[in-house]
Amino acid sequence: MGENRNTLFEKRLRSILNYLDDRYGITIREAAELNGTSEATARRDLDEMASRKLVVRTHGGAVLPSSHHAELSQDDKLHKMTDEKERIAERALELVHDGMTLFLDSGTTVLTLARRLAEFKNLTIMTTNTDVLSVPMDPSTAVVMTGGVFRREYRALAGDLAEAFIRGIHVELAFIGIDAIYPEEGVFNDNIVELGTKKAILQCADRCVALTDHTKLRKKSLVRICALKDIDTLIMDQDADEKDLERIQKEIGDVWLV
Numbered sequence: 702m703g704e705n706r707n708t709l710f711e712k713r714l715r716s717i718l719n720y721l722d723d724r725y726g727i728t729i730r731e732a733a734e735l736n737g738t739s740e741a742t743a744r745r746d747l748d749e750m751a752s753r754k755l756v757v758r759t760h761g762g763a764v765l766p767s768s769h770h771a772e773l774s775q776d777d778k779l780h781k782m783t784d785e786k787e788r789i790a791e792r793a794l795e796l797v798h799d800g801m802t803l804f805l806d807s808g809t810t811v812l813t814l815a816r817r818l819a820e821f822k823n824l825t826i827m828t829t830n831t832d833v834l835s836v837p838m839d840p841s842t843a844v845v846m847t848g849g850v851f852r853r854e855y856r857a858l859a860g861d862l863a864e865a866f867i868r869g870i871h872v873e874l875a876f877i878g879i880d881a882i883y884p885e886e887g888v889f890n891d892n893i894v895e896l897g898t899k900k901a902i903l904q905c906a907d908r909c910v911a912l913t914d915h916t917k918l919r920k921k922s923l924v925r926i927c928a929l930k931d932i933d934t935l936i937m938d939q940d941a942d943e944k945d946l947e948r949i950q951k952e953i954g955d956v957w958l959v
Contacts (some may be wrong), residue, residue, distance in 0.1 A: 729743050750763065766923075785914040802823055807914075809878070815836045828846060829846075848857055864898055884919065889925055915938050
């Protein structure tokens with residue numbers, strides 16, 4: 702059976718956003734050539750994306766909205782909240798034991814945890830985080846990359862290939878990085894290109910653990926990943942607002958403060 706119109710549009714949307722990952726704008730002609738459509742279809746695609754606030758329409762094309770374009774690079778994030786990330790990673794180690802199957806998401810807090818995993822043996826680590834490849838591990842540990850589109854500034858893999866790989870695996874424990882938490886609405890990410898991979902990670906693990914610092918609390922970002930109840934465990938530093946924590950604990954239940 703052929704793909705329906707909505708599925709085809711979502712694929713074209715993803716293709717355009719992947720293209721915009723390294724560029725600030727796209728013309729109608731470029732969008733048409735990218736997806737093998739007519740310029741009329743490309744124009745409608747960009748109009749629909751603008752209505753979803755994924756792009757801003759310009760004469761002859763579209764550009765990224767400032768909120769998307771302002772996403773910090775991996776290098777920028779590495780130098781923020783370093784003490785908190787170390788404490789969060791230290792606590793997260795309590796969940797890991799020899800022989801486990803793990804998924805390590807993109808993000809610098811997850812990378813901080815990865816750098817602590819050398820003490821464990823016989824781990825199988827699946828990951829979209831290409832920085833994990835340079836982290837020393839015990840020789841008995843296997844590291845498997847998902848494949849997908851390489852997001853150079855964020856050193857992460859995303860897109861259809863990554864999502865298909867993740868949907869085909871099962872792990873005991875997944876550690877995910879998040880860009881924002883709004884207690885009444887859920888968990889958010891800065892970039893829609895990673896939305897599909899984040900959602901697939903939530904589905905592939907027996908237990909999903911979100912790692913984040915308090916500066917991400919009571920903030921929204923570009924796209925909503927999931928509701929709070931879809932996270933099994935949240936590990937966060939102790940500087941979070943008490944009222945916000947109470948709201949979060951009603952949804953997640955298992956919240957660890959460090």
